Amino acid sequence: xxxxxxxxxxxxxxxxxxxxxxxxxxxxxxxxxxxxxxxxxxxxxxxxxxxxxxxxxxxxxxxxxxxxxxxxxxxxxxxxxxxxxxxxxxxxxxxxxxxxxxxxxxxxxxxxxxxxxxxxxxxxxxxxxxxxxxxxxxxxxxxxxxxxxxxxxxxxxxxxxxx
Amino acid sequence: xxxxxxxxxxxxxxxxxxxxxxxxxxxxxxxxxxxxxxxxxxxxxxxxxxxxxxxxxxxxxxxxxxxxxxxxxxxxxxxxxxxxxxxxxxxxxxxxxxxxxxxxxxxxxxxxxxxxxxxxxxxxxxxxxxxxxxxxxxxxxxxxxxxxxxxxxxxxxxxxxxxxxxxxxxxxxxxxxxxxxxxxxxxxxxxxxxxxxxxxxxxxxxxxxxxxxxxxxxxxxxxxxxxxxxxxxxxxxxxxxxxxxxxxxxxxxxxxxxxxxxxxxxxxxxxxxxxxxxxxxxxxxxxxxxxxxxxxxxxxxxxxxxxxxxxxxxxxxxxxxxxxxxxxxxxxxxxxxxxxxxxxxxxxxxxxxxxxxxxxxxxxxxxxxxxxxxxxxxxxxxxxxxxxxxxxxxxxxxxxxxxxxxxxxxxxxxxxxx
Numbered sequence: 402x403x404x405x406x407x408x409x410x411x412x413x414x415x416x417x418x419x420x421x422x423x424x425x426x427x428x429x430x431x432x433x434x435x436x437x438x439x440x441x442x443x444x445x446x447x448x449x450x451x452x453x454x455x456x457x458x459x460x461x462x463x464x465x466x467x468x469x470x471x472x473x474x475x476x477x478x479x480x481x482x483x484x485x486x487x488x489x490x491x492x493x494x495x496x497x498x499x500x501x502x503x504x505x506x507x508x509x510x511x512x513x514x515x516x517x518x519x520x521x522x523x524x525x526x527x528x529x530x531x532x533x534x535x536x537x538x539x540x541x542x543x544x545x546x547x548x549x550x551x552x553x554x555x556x557x558x559x560x561x562x563x564x
Numbered sequence: 565x566x567x568x569x570x571x572x573x574x575x576x577x578x579x580x581x582x583x584x585x586x587x588x589x590x591x592x593x594x595x596x597x598x599x600x601x602x603x604x605x606x607x608x609x610x611x612x613x614x615x616x617x618x619x620x621x622x623x624x625x626x627x628x629x630x631x632x633x634x635x636x637x638x639x640x641x642x643x644x645x646x647x648x649x650x651x652x653x654x655x656x657x658x659x660x661x662x663x664x665x666x667x668x669x670x671x672x673x674x675x676x677x678x679x680x681x682x683x684x685x686x687x688x689x690x691x692x693x694x695x696x697x698x699x700x701x702x703x704x705x706x707x708x709x710x711x712x713x714x715x716x717x718x719x720x721x722x723x724x725x726x727x728x729x730x731x732x733x734x735x736x737x738x739x740x741x742x743x744x745x746x747x748x749x750x751x752x753x754x755x756x757x758x759x760x761x762x763x764x765x766x767x768x769x770x771x772x773x774x775x776x777x778x779x780x781x782x783x784x785x786x787x788x789x790x791x792x793x794x795x796x797x798x799x800x801x802x803x804x805x806x807x808x809x810x811x812x813x814x815x816x817x818x819x820x821x822x823x824x825x826x827x828x829x830x831x832x833x834x835x836x837x838x839x840x841x842x843x844x845x846x847x848x849x850x851x852x853x854x855x856x857x858x859x860x861x862x863x864x865x866x867x868x869x870x871x872x873x874x875x876x877x878x879x880x881x882x883x884x885x886x887x888x889x890x891x892x893x894x895x896x897x898x899x900x901x902x903x904x905x906x907x908x909x910x911x912x913x914x915x916x917x918x919x920x921x922x923x924x925x926x927x928x929x930x931x932x933x934x935x936x937x938x939x940x941x942x943x944x945x946x947x948x949x950x951x952x953x954x955x956x957x958x959x960x961x962x963x964x965x966x967x968x969x970x971x972x973x974x975x976x977x978x979x980x981x982x
Contacts, residue, residue, distance in 0.1 A: 419826075419830050419833075422829070422830060422833035422837070423826055423829035423830055423833065425833075426621060426625065426829050426832060426833055427829060429618065429621060429622070430622060430625065430802060430805055430806065433618060433622060433798065433799070433801070433802035434802045434803070434806050436799070436802070437795065437799045437802050437803060440799075441795070441799075451615075454618055455612045455613065455614070455615065455617070455618065456612050458611070458612070458617050458618055458620075458621060458840070459611065459612055459844075461621050461832075461833050461836055461837065461840075462611075462836060462837050462840040462841055462844065463837065463841070464833055464837060465832075465833035465834045465835070465836050465837020465838065465840075465841075466583070466837035466838060466840075466841035467837070468830065468833060468834045468837065469834045469837055469838040470581075473579075474834065474838060475581035475582065475583065475584075475838055476581070476582050476583075476838050476839070476842060476892045476894060476895055477576075477579045477580065477581055477582055477892075478576055478577060478582060478585075478890060478891055478892075478895070481574075481577040481578050481579075482577075482578050482579035490579070493578055493579065497575065497578065497579060497580050497581075500575065500580060500584065500588075501580065501581055501584040504584045504587050504588045504591070505584070505587075507591060507601070508587055508604070508605070508845075511600075511601045511602050511604065511605050512605045512608075514602050514605075515602045515605040515606065515609070518602070530612075533612075534609065534612070537605060537608070537609060
């Protein structure tokens with residue numbers, strides 16, 4: 402019952418990551434194109450658009466990294482693991498993902514501290530960047546949660562849903 | 565604490581995601597230096613101040629769009645019509661198509677998956693030897709790494725602070741030399757087998773050109789746009805991504821906006837995310853290592869043993885070949901570049917030349933065991949063992965090593981424009 406709940410939460414999280422990642426990327430493309438047109442045709446530029454575009458790269462990064470957790474698609478230096486038996490690799494998988502969840506959890510904590518500090522001292526003209534920077538704690542939270550859900554509901558997700 | 569560090573290295577070698585290993589290393593280093601780990605987040609947030617970073621997801625989107633559309637098939641058709649009449653012509657067509665395609669997809673394995681599957685049956689049908697075909701297709705997955713708008717060059721430029729425009733320019737001649745060397749080898753091999761050659765046909769070439777005219781315009785757009793000073797790298801990326809989407813959805817109608825586009829966007833996010841998260845997390849760690857004077861200590865150590873630029877380049881090549889065989893190219897750029905940059909500058913190696921040497925070594929690492937990613941992808945794609953593929957790729961590896969020596973010791977090949 403509990404494992405079913407975790408599995409469904411994981412599926413929902415994947416959908417959320419896909420949605421946010423795809424929307425961020427297409428918005429990034431839209432803004433970048435608009436900037437090209439404004440700058441080269443109308444000789445105009447908006448600094449806020451630049452701030453949003455640069456932060457959207459972080460959105461794409463975190464959502465993409467979270468999605469890469471499915472199917473163990475992260476970049477690794479697995480020169481030892483590639484030489485050991487599949488059964489040993491399977492045994493190693495959960496401890497390695499648990500460590501990943503823990504480390505991302507720690508990063509979530511420190512990025513929250515960072516954001517709260519920024520919140521206190523950010524000048525008025527940096528409010529947009531401040532709120533966009535929420536992606537740092539949110540991103541690490543999503544990563545940590547995703548790894549955690551893989552540990553507690555290790556069933557593999559069908560490819561069409563995992564993306 | 566030392567035990568913790570050793571455990572971390574072992575875990576990384578066992579398959580812990582690299583960004584997690586680097587993040588944990590950063591946490592460890594900050595605690596050791598009595599610094600608040602928030603400094604790691606501050607460094608990571610610096611990513612949002614890198615204007616060129618926007619070009620990475622956008623160029624990747626362009627590459628993914630082409631891969632999902634009919635780009636690979638059209639390119640092979642064009643280059644086959646252009647070169648297929650010569651002995652070894654199909655192999656040459658494969659080399660040029662793969663290089664063209666890899667420049668846009670970032671040598672992320674997409675080339676072998678997208679083009680390898682199309683080319684392998686064509687090679688078999690044209691009576692090429694299996695060993696030659698497998699070797700060529702395994703090696704060709706990273707051939708366009710030095711051509712604009714290569715993802716690896718973009719990342720190197722961002723990490724090292726070197727001009728991306730200059731790196732793009734510097735990579736063109738070495739990249740072309742490699743294509744020529746491999747084409748000559750293909751020609752020679754085909755002569756040996758008395759490879760039947762197709763006749764050249766203007767009609768076939770005209771038809772293929774008509775079909776690919778929109779694709780061919782893509783690299784022209786990037787090269788003229790950037791080197792002509794009309795657009796910045798980021799603007800070129802935006803225009804390229806939009807152009808690729810336009811031709812695949814409107815002109816060729818290979819991609820449906822409602823059903824295919826979301827999948828392309830998600831695949832792009834995954835590729836970009838798995839690379840940039842390493843860059844973000846590693847920025848904190850590398851800065852902590854710089855604060856602990858690690859590069860200076862490394863410099864003193866090297867200086868005590870190496871006296872000339874020639875010796876240094878030789879050592880650098882050996883070191884990078886080992887790194888290339890152990891690490892993925894993107895992680896190697898993020899982790900190794902900040903450490904070797906001061907060394908290279910001390911031995912008066914131009915940062916742009918260093919970048920090309922660095923990427924040339926890692927290009928070879930793609931097909932070298934134990935973790936050469938081309939070997940693994942080709943193994944899955946063609947159903948052959950890693951050993952078979954490595955043996956097949958050996959002649960190509962030899963040619964690439966010769967090319968590496970040329971690129972390393974003849975700086976004029978990369979810096980001719982200076």
